[in-house]
Amino acid sequence: MTEKFFVLHNELDIEVTRPVCDMAAFFGYIMAVEGTASLSVSYAEGCFVLELAVGERSFTASQACSLDAAGGEITRCLKLATVDVFSQMAGERPAMPWGVLTGVRPGKLAHKLLDGGVAPQELPAYLKQRYLLPEAQAKLLTEITLRQKALLPDATRFTDAGIYIGVPFCPSRCSYCSFPAGIVPADEESQQNFVNLIELDILNVVKLLSMHSLCIRSLYIGGGTPTSLSDKVFANLLKVVDKHLHFDTLQEFTVEAGRPDCFSTAKLAAMEAAGVNRISVNPQTFHDKTLALIGRKHTVADFYRAYEEVRKSTIPNVNVDLIIGLPGETAADIAYSLEAAAALEPENLTIHTLTWKKGTALFGEAMNLPAAEAAALVEQGRCLAADKGLAPYYMYRQHYMLGHLANIGYAKPGTESIYNIQMMEERHPVIGIGPSSASKVPLADGHHLLRLNMPKNVAVYQQNLASYFAKRQELFD
CATH class of the missing domain: 3.30.160 (Double Stranded RNA Binding Domain)
Known part of the structure; x- marks a missing residue:
């Protein structure tokens, strides 16, 4: 255009x-x-x-x-x-896949409308009439919102909270990524010093939990790529987490192990020992040419080896991520990746649509996949997920997204990620630990919240830990 x-x-x-x-x-x-x-x-x-x-x-x-x-x-x-x-x-209205909704979290609107008295059976038509959502998206948003309400009932102010621990390191920078992550330090001493900071942060959070009687249902270690740490330091991190954050109420413990190039048997054993019961292993694509083009230092064969090893472990819930629209890929390439991912029959499948993010190597380049083809591939992904018994349970959108589409998470019944719902719908408290993490406290109306972002830079985070501990305390007070 x-x-x-x-x-x-x-x-x-x-x-x-x-x-x-x-x-x-x-x-x-x-x-x-x-x-x-x-x-x-x-x-x-x-x-x-x-x-x-x-x-x-x-x-x-x-x-x-x-x-x-x-x-x-x-x-x-x-x-x-x-x-x-x-x-x-x-002379015409262009395709508007999500009508006039441009925000990241359309689910928040759907929750608000249901809370305000719109009947569930009337919500799709309401969204179509007042927000111009196409019928398919209106039904999808309604389906996801009702499923979330059944999975995670609306909390009172301090119940059913989640914890996020951020590890802002990766083995290399992907061309599409804007996450505030740096290349992991090569020496174990620097890595261990980082884990020591995380332990200080965790100890402060433990005090916060006892003061407010928070019920922790989910724990998520993300990044970056937490597994970019060495085997020894990664194991130390999990020991610290297991020592201080081992709760009887914890239902879900996720580790983002998305990069097969820093996956190992030792790290998998450390996750098993710590009680991790959900893990992400993400190919993003099933084409080696694309992996090399976007800067990922692994092959499709590396992904399969990591995935198969996880399947033999005691970790029951595996998530696989794919991205529609990566540079150089045709619709046929992407369709192949969708079918390959579905054939693995993971418990969770998350299908992303490429987003042009400021500060990335790809920002400003032309999108090579037509929007109509991207939309058709999103629909193909939905059908493949449904054929494997996976239903949509959370979604979010981003600015500069190919075709104005959405990222959608699918799950087999009973394996939906509690943390993903807590983070995306912002109706339950989430406590952020580590650089780039965010703590969120929903207000009484269920639709607004208070928020505290930790610094992105590790050095700044270290220098200001005490002040951020105080600010986090004020957030919950």
């Missing part, structure tokens, strides 16, 4: 830039100080009024909305009016 530019004239006292620009982008228009189109936003007789002038042509759209309405409702109305006026100009 050729990019065009429009000038925005806002006559209101409220900010309208984000919702207007998000919708204009579907039509190939970007806001600028000069452009071939001019869009004015005003308010009259209880309606937002948008007037779009392109050359000698002009178009008008209005949407009823009170200026005293909640911010989300104002945003929705502005988006609908923007889509209306640009559709008049274009």
